[in-house]
Amino acid sequence: MxxxxxxxxxxxxxxxxxxxxxxxxxxxxxxxxxxxxxxxxxxxxxxxxxxxxxxxxxxxxxxxxxxxxxxxxxxxxxxxxxxxxxxxxxxxxxxxxYPQGGMRIDSAAAHHVFVAGGIGVTAVLGLLGGLPCGASSEVHYCVRNRIDAAYQDVLERSGAKLVLHESSAGGRLDVPAFVEDLPREATLYYCGPPSLMAAIADATSHFDPARVRCESFTGVTTEPGEKLGDAFDAWLVLSKRVIRVPEDESLLQAVLRENVPVDYSCEGGACGSCVLEVVDGEIDHRDLCLSEEERKEVMTSCVSRGRGPISLRA
The missing domain is CATH 2.40.30.10 (Translation factors)
Known part of the structure; x- marks a missing residue:
């Protein structure tokens, strides 16, 4: 990744x-x-x-x-x-x-439903360009104020049915009701702020995973000096050294401090750029991007931590 x-x-x-x-x-x-x-x-x-x-x-x-x-x-x-x-x-x-893979259009879906929250509209814009000609689709765009709805004009010209949910005017999306009313033949795609992402994930937890697709670029945020968790030691197998990760520092920050090269981007557990292979130890996974299968082998160094000493391939 x-x-x-x-x-x-x-x-x-x-x-x-x-x-x-x-x-x-x-x-x-x-x-x-x-x-x-x-x-x-x-x-x-x-x-x-x-x-x-x-x-x-x-x-x-x-x-x-x-x-x-x-x-x-x-x-x-x-x-x-x-x-x-x-x-x-x-x-x-x-x-x-180079382009990195994101959400993909479900070619088997009879209807496509997109939910965009704020700047999450950019992920939806990209997907709309991949719809088959004449595909049945609708976009639910969640914004604070209509005047701040970026790309509303582009969505209106896309051919998809557009529903604007303006929270300042009392039009906030009722996620449970919205999910309950989804057509059985529809595939849902969504991207937005953490609160919206969590609400949709919870409401669709009983869905066939193939019918629900999401992407997030907004990660976990912390304040400078905030306690992130208990301190722990990370044994870097390839570098042959132990790095102490204090309670107010992430594993990524500690590794970079020691001049060990690690790719990274969002620093909030959303993109997966900073993953490290776990050799041994228990991990407190706090990311928003890894599957349960992936979590058996890797961890996001920007937000996840060791529950005690861990060993990493780095």
Whole structure:
């Protein structure tokens, strides 16, 4: 799941689909086209200062002369969105990963239902481009205020039925009722803030897993100096050393502090870039991205911790 292949790219154009959302268009520097991608894919973008974040590709998969993403300002986040909004000018160089697999359209579904919360609309935009021509579909777009609904005009032109849920006007999505009314032949796709993701996951827990697909780029957040858990030791098998992880530091921070290279992006357990193979020990898994099968072998170093000493292949 780690992202290692990066391509030099330059910021070619920008637009503002909402007051707090900046759309960025990148062009390749050393090639005529970017690699092909499938609707639903995302890329990892690395700023010149080394900060990496994952973003859904929202452009047409038929036009590889550029990649398009959108960044929503999250003032209370880890600083990535503010960085890409305030400290990236037209013509600036960045590094972009090869496309990474995300949600996929269910080709067997008779009806497609999308739920987008806030900037989660970008994941839905990408998927809509992969729908078969004339496919039956609907989009439920959850926003605080209608005026801040980025890409509402694009959704209206997509051919899907659009339902806007404006919480400031009392129109918040009733998740249990919404899920109960889903057609049996429908596949559900959703992306949004943690509260919405958790509510839908809980309401659909009895569904066939093939009928429910989700993606999250918003991870677990903590305050500086906050106790993250009990301190523990991590034995790095390949590096042949033991690293002490204190109670107010993540495993990822401790490993990077010791100059052990680890890929990472969201720093919140959402993207899976920082996974490390577990050799031995009990893990307190706190991620939002790994399956139960994957958790038997790997851990996200940015949020998960050891319940006592652990051994890792790093």
């Amino acid at each position: 780690s992202v290692r292949l990066l391509m030099a790219a330059r910021l070619k154009a920008e637009s503002w689909p909402a007051s707090d959302v900046r759309e960025l268009t990148f062009e390749p520097v050393h090639r005529t086209e970017f690699p092909p991608f499938i609707p639903g894919d995302h890329v990892q973008v690395q700023h010149q200062n080394g900060t990496r974040r994952d973003y859904s590709l929202i452009g047409s998969a038929n036009d590889l002369s550029s990649y398009r993403i959108a960044v929503r300002r999250e003032s209370g986040g880890r600083g990535g969105s503010v960085l890409f909004q305030d400290e990236l000018a037209l013509g600036d160089l960045v590094f972009v990963s």
